[in-house]
Amino acid sequence: MNKKSVDISTKITGVELETCIFNASGPRDETLTDLENLAKSKSSAVMMKSCTLRARRGNPPPRYANLEFGSINSMGLPNLGYRAYIKFAKILKKIYSKPVVASISGMTLKDNVVIFKAFNDSPVDVIEFNPGSPNTIGKPIVGYDTQEMDRLLDSVSKVCKKPFGVKLPAYFDLVHFEQIADVIKKYPVKFVTCINSVGNGLAIDPYKEKPLIKPKGGLGGISGKYIKFTALANVRKFYELFNGKIQVIGVGGVYSGIDAFEFILAGASAVQIGTAFIQKGPKIFGKVQNELKDFMKQKGYKKLSDFQGKLKTL
Numbered sequence: 137m138n139k140k141s142v143d144i145s146t147k148i149t150g151v152e153l154e155t156c157i158f159n160a161s162g163p164r165d166e167t168l169t170d171l172e173n174l175a176k177s178k179s180s181a182v183m184m185k186s187c188t189l190r191a192r193r194g195n196p197p198p199r200y201a202n203l204e205f206g207s208i209n210s211m212g213l214p215n216l217g218y219r220a221y222i223k224f225a226k227i228l229k230k231i232y233s234k235p236v237v238a239s240i241s242g243m244t245l246k247d248n249v250v251i252f253k254a255f256n257d258s259p260v261d262v263i264e265f266n267p268g269s270p271n272t273i274g275k276p277i278v279g280y281d282t283q284e285m286d287r288l289l290d291s292v293s294k295v296c297k298k299p300f301g302v303k304l305p306a307y308f309d310l311v312h313f314e315q316i317a318d319v320i321k322k323y324p325v326k327f328v329t330c331i332n333s334v335g336n337g338l339a340i341d342p343y344k345e346k347p348l349i350k351p352k353g354g355l356g357g358i359s360g361k362y363i364k365f366t367a368l369a370n371v372r373k374f375y376e377l378f379n380g381k382i383q384v385i386g387v388g389g390v391y392s393g394i395d396a397f398e399f400i401l402a403g404a405s406a407v408q409i410g411t412a413f414i415q416k417g418p419k420i421f422g423k424v425q426n427e428l429k430d431f432m433k434q435k436g437y438k439k440l441s442d443f444q445g446k447l448k449t450l
């Protein structure tokens with residue numbers, strides 16, 4: 137069996153992806169140049185930066201730092217405003233054949249409704265609703281407030297005509313998984329993406345006796361290898377709670393094909409790459425895809441459904 141006979145294609149909300157590996161929203165996806173680079177890379181979709189009603193410059197720098205096993209950031213949602221991403225989606229769909237995913241992060245319920253309505257008339261294939269950046273100063277993480285999540289999903293579900301999913305923060309308590317899953321199940325949410333960066337870590341330079349990033353006294357979202365185990369647990373729990381009715385996309389600390397394999401085994405239908413894309417560049421997509429195919433070949437698996445969600449018990 138050669139590598140070609142290993143199929144790592146997938147479908148998210150019925151949209152076909154040539155492979156299950158694509159970029160996470162956040163890094164290197166803010167400008168049209170960034171997005172064209174993604175379109176030309178082996179990322180199987182072009183995920184765009186989370187957008188707000190108006191363009192934002194974000195938090196003051198330094199606002200991102202690489203760490204030994206990942207990264208810390210408090211970007212503060214720098215983006216060009218939703219109209220730019222509708223324009224970019226039109227350009228991308230005209231030139232390239234890949235699925236394009238919008239990420240919507242309106243600052244208020246009203247903003248989210250306006251943005252969702254506007255994307256109805258865009259060529260984006262899928263929408264990932266990212267209702268709570270951990271880094272916008274003065275705003276709580278929506279995923280930790282079930283009532284607010286309910287209110288937001290109720291409103292956007294009423295206006296959205298595209299297939300959409302929700303990007304979730306990490307949960308650490310089994311009761312919280314059930315509470316948020318119960319809210320999500322009430323709405324036509326097609327997938328959840330687990331997990332966003334783990335909010336409010338603090339990375340310190342011991343020589344300078346200063347934090348590595350400036351906003352919020354140094355507090356920022358932790359990503360990369362530090363969060364892989366939390367991400368896997370979140371994928372697993374939601375996979376179980378949704379019983380195949382809502383798909384799960386995994387993200388958090390994927391650097392290798394075996395990392396991606398673990399996410400799929402836990403139940404993910406696709407896997408996104410964030411920090412490793414910043415650190416390794418676009419070659420990371422092909423590397424993870426090839427390594428995943430190699431590992432599946434070793435195991436005798438020919439397609440994702442041979443092992444997706446089939447984590448064994450001890």
Ligand code: DHB
Binds near residue numbers: 209210212214266333
């Ligand atoms: C930002 C960070 C996030 O983790 C997110 O989900 C949205 C925005 C940011 O700081 O730009």
